[in-house]
Amino acid sequence: MRPTFSIIAFTLLSGTGYGLWFLLGLGLAIEWPVCVPMQPAIASVVPLRFCEYPPLIGYALLAGFLMVTAGLLASLGHLGQPRRAWRAFSQWRSSWLSREGVASIVTYVPAALLALVGLVLLLPPTDETSVRQSVDHGVALQIMSLAPAAARVLGATLALMSAVTVYCTANIYSSLKPIRAWHNRHVVAAYLLLGLYGGALCLWFLTTWPAAMNHATGGREMPFVLVGIAVLAALGLVLKFLYWRDIDRTPPISAGVATGLEALGTVRSFEQPHTEENYLTREMGFVLARKHASKLRAIGLIAGFAIPGLLALLALALPATRPFAAWIAFISGMSGLFVERWLFFAQARHAVMGYYARN
Amino acid sequence: MTTLPPPSPKKLGLVIDLDTCVGCHACAVACKEWNDGGDFGPLPDADAYGAHPDGVWFNRVHSYAVQQDTPRGKRELTVHFPRSCLHCETPACVTVCPTGASYKRAEDGIVLVDEDKCIGCQLCAWACPYGAREFSEERGTMQKCTLCVDRIYNETLDPADRQPACVAACPTRARHFGDLGDAESAISKLVAERDGYALMPEFGYQPVNRYLPPRPRRDGCDAPKAPAPREETLDRDQLPSVLRWLDRALSR
Numbered sequence: 213m214r215p216t217f218s219i220i221a222f223t224l225l226s227g228t229g230y231g232l233w234f235l236l237g238l239g240l241a242i243e244w245p246v247c248v249p250m251q252p253a254i255a256s257v258v259p260l261r262f263c264e265y266p267p268l269i270g271y272a273l274l275a276g277f278l279m280v281t282a283g284l285l286a287s288l289g290h291l292g293q294p295r296r297a298w299r300a301f302s303q304w305r306s307s308w309l310s311r312e313g314v315a316s317i318v319t320y321v322p323a324a325l326l327a328l329v330g331l332v333l334l335l336p337p338t339d340e341t342s343v344r345q346s347v348d349h350g351v352a353l354q355i356m357s358l359a360p361a362a363a364r365v366l367g368a369t370l371a372l373m374s375a376v377t378v379y380c381t382a383n384i385y386s387s388l389k390p391i392r393a394w395h396n397r398h399v400v401a402a403y404l405l406l407g408l409y410g411g412a413l414c415l416w417f418l419t420t421w422p423a424a425m426n427h428a429t430g431g432r433e434m435p436f437v438l439v440g441i442a443v444l445a446a447l448g449l450v451l452k453f454l455y456w457r458d459i460d461r462t463p464p465i466s467a468g469v470a471t472g473l474e475a476l477g478t479v480r481s482f483e484q485p486h487t488e489e490n491y492l493t494r495e496m497g498f499v500l501a502r503k504h505a506s507k508l509r510a511i512g513l514i515a516g517f518a519i520p521g522l523l524a525l526l527a528l529a530l531p532a533t534r535p536f537a538a539w540i541a542f543i544s545g546m547s548g549l550f551v552e553r554w555l556f557f558a559q560a561r562h563a564v565m566g567y568y569a570r571n
Numbered sequence: 572m573t574t575l576p577p578p579s580p581k582k583l584g585l586v587i588d589l590d591t592c593v594g595c596h597a598c599a600v601a602c603k604e605w606n607d608g609g610d611f612g613p614l615p616d617a618d619a620y621g622a623h624p625d626g627v628w629f630n631r632v633h634s635y636a637v638q639q640d641t642p643r644g645k646r647e648l649t650v651h652f653p654r655s656c657l658h659c660e661t662p663a664c665v666t667v668c669p670t671g672a673s674y675k676r677a678e679d680g681i682v683l684v685d686e687d688k689c690i691g692c693q694l695c696a697w698a699c700p701y702g703a704r705e706f707s708e709e710r711g712t713m714q715k716c717t718l719c720v721d722r723i724y725n726e727t728l729d730p731a732d733r734q735p736a737c738v739a740a741c742p743t744r745a746r747h748f749g750d751l752g753d754a755e756s757a758i759s760k761l762v763a764e765r766d767g768y769a770l771m772p773e774f775g776y777q778p779v780n781r782y783l784p785p786r787p788r789r790d791g792c793d794a795p796k797a798p799a800p801r802e803e804t805l806d807r808d809q810l811p812s813v814l815r816w817l818d819r820a821l822s823r
Contacts, residue, residue, distance in 0.1 A: 292691020292711025299688055300669035303573045309694055310669035389774050390700035467635060471652055472768050472782060477639035485631035488623055491705040495696065564702035567633055567654055
C-alpha cells in the first residue's frame with residue numbers, strides 16, 4: 213500500500229497525543245493532585261483541602277491537544293473532498309472510520325473541561341494567603357473543594373476516551389480483510405501499545421521543561437514513568453517482532469487464487485489491462501518498502517525501542533542524565549515510530565495485486 | 572446509510588464467460604463511452620491524450636496464460652479475464668464508508684456511490700479485494716461501476732438496449748446480464764449448467780457476479796497417448812537363404 217504522509221502523520225501524531233492524554237488522565241485519576249487539609253482555622257469555616265498540581269499537567273494537556281489536533285487535521289489532507297468531512301460522523305453504526313471520528317470529537321470534551329477547571333481554579337498559585345484573602349467568596353471555595361474530584365472524574369473519562377479513540381483508529385485498518393498485513397491479530401494491540409509508548413516518551417520529554425515537576429509530588433512519579441518506558445519498549449520490540457514474523461509467513465494472493473483459475477493450472481499474467489499505471493497500481497502496488505524491509509525494520513526497532521528503552525534505564529540509574537536522556541529518547545523514539553508506521557503501510561500487500569500478478 | 576439493507580430477492584449482476592471472451596476490451600471501451608456521455612456525467616480522465624494518460628475505468632481486462640500438465644506434455648490455455656464490480660451481497664466497501672455515500676440498493680442489490688456525499692477518503696477502495704473502485708483525483712470522489720443503472724431502467728431506450736453497455740457491446744456474447752437471485756432466470760440457469768463460480772469467496776463478501784470457467788479443450792491433449800504400434804517380430808531362421816542374407820544386410 214502507498215504510504216501516504218497524511219495518514220502516517222494522522223495515526224502517529226494522534227496516537228501519541230491520545231497516549232499522552234491517556235497517561236495524563238490516569239495520573240489525574242489516581243496520582244495527582246496531592247491534597248493536604250487546610251489550617252484548622254480555615255477548615256472550620258469551609259471544609260477545604262489544599263491541593264497542588266504539577267505544571268506538567270498543563271503541559272501534557274496542551275501538548276496532547278496540539279498532537280491530536282495536528283493528526284486529525286493531517287487526516288483531512290487525505291480526503292478528496294475535505295469540506296464534506298463533517299459527513300463522516302454519521303455512519304458509526306457500521307464504519308470504524310466514522311466511529312473514530314465520533315470518538316475523537318467526544319474525547320475533546322473531557323480535555324476541554326479539564327482545561328477549564330485548570331484555567332479557572334488550578335493554575336493560579338493557590339498558596340494559603342490568597343486562599344485566606346478569598347475566604348469570603350464561599351461559592352468559589354465550594355467549587356474549589358469540588359475541583360479535585362472533578363479532575364479525577366474528568367481524568368478517568370479522558371483516559372477512557374483516548375483509549376477508545378485509538379482502538380477505533382486501529383480497527384479502521386485491522387477490519388480490512390483484503391490487506392492481510394492489517395487484518396492481523398497484532399495490529400490493534402500494536403496501535404494501543406505504541407500510542408501509549410509514544411505518549412510516555414512525550415511525558416518524559418515534558419518533565420524536562422521548566423518547573424514541570426514542582427514540589428507537589430516531588431517528582432515521585434518519575435521512576436514509574438521511566439520503568440514504564442523501559443517495559444513498553446520491551447513489549448513493543450516483542451510485539452513488532454511477532455507481527456513481522458506473522459506477515460512474513462502469510463503468502464501473497466496469487467493470480468490463480470484471485471481469478472479462481474488455480475484449479476485449471478498455473479496462472480501467469482501475460483498482458484496487463486492497461487499500459488500506464490492506474491489508481492489501483494499506484495495505491496496498492498507499492499514495492500519499495502518490501503525491497504528494503506529488513507534494513508528499515510532494524511532502524512525502526514533500534515531507534516524506536518532499543519535506544520529509548522536503554523536511555524530510560526540509564527536515567528533510572530543516574531538521575532543526573534535525565535534531561536539529556538529524555539531529549540534523545542524522545543527524538544529517537546518518535547523517528548523510530550515514524551519508520552515503523554511507514555513500514556506498516558508501505559509493506560502491506562493488497563489482494564487486488566493478485567490480479568496484476570505483482571504480489 | 573452504509574448499514575446493509577436486508578437481502579433482496581432480486582440480485583442484478585453479470586455472468587462472464589471466460590471460455591468465449593477474446594480479450595478485445597470492447598466491454599471496457601463501451602463502458603467508458605456510455606459513462607462519459609450518460610446521465611452519470613464524464614468518467615474522469617487526466618491527460619487523456621498526453622504522454623501519460625490516466626483515468627477511471629470500470630472494466631479492466633486482464634490476460635492470463637494457464638499452464639497445464641497433460642499426458643502429452645505442457646500446454647498453455649489463454650484466458651482473458653474482464654474484472655469489474657461484482658455487486659457483492661455483503662460488500663465491505665459499503666459498510667466501511669463513514670459518510671453513507673456508498674450504499675447497496677435494497678430493491679435490486681446494485682452497489683452505488685452518492686457523488687454528493689463522498690468525501691474521498693478511499694477506504695472503500697482499500698476494502699475491496701476485487702479492485703472495483705477507482706478514485707478520481709479530478710473529482711475528489713470515488714468512482715465505480717453502476718451496472719448501468721441509467722440504462723437498465725431507462726424507458727426511453729428500446730427494451731433490447733436496457734442492459735449494461737458492456738453486455739450490449741460484447742462481440743462474442745461472453746457477458747450476460749440478469750437477475751441472479753431468481754433461480755429460473757436465463758443467467759441463473761447458465762451459471763448452473765456451466766458451473767459458474769464466484770471470485771475469492773473466502774473473503775465472505777458473497778459476490779453476485781459469476782464467472783464461467785473455460786470449457787475443456789478439444790485438442791486431444793487431455794486424452795492419453797495412443798499406445799505405440801507393437802513391433803512385429805521376425806524369426807530370421809525361418810526365411811529362405813536369400814531373404815535371410817537380405818535381412819542381415821539391411822539390419823547392419
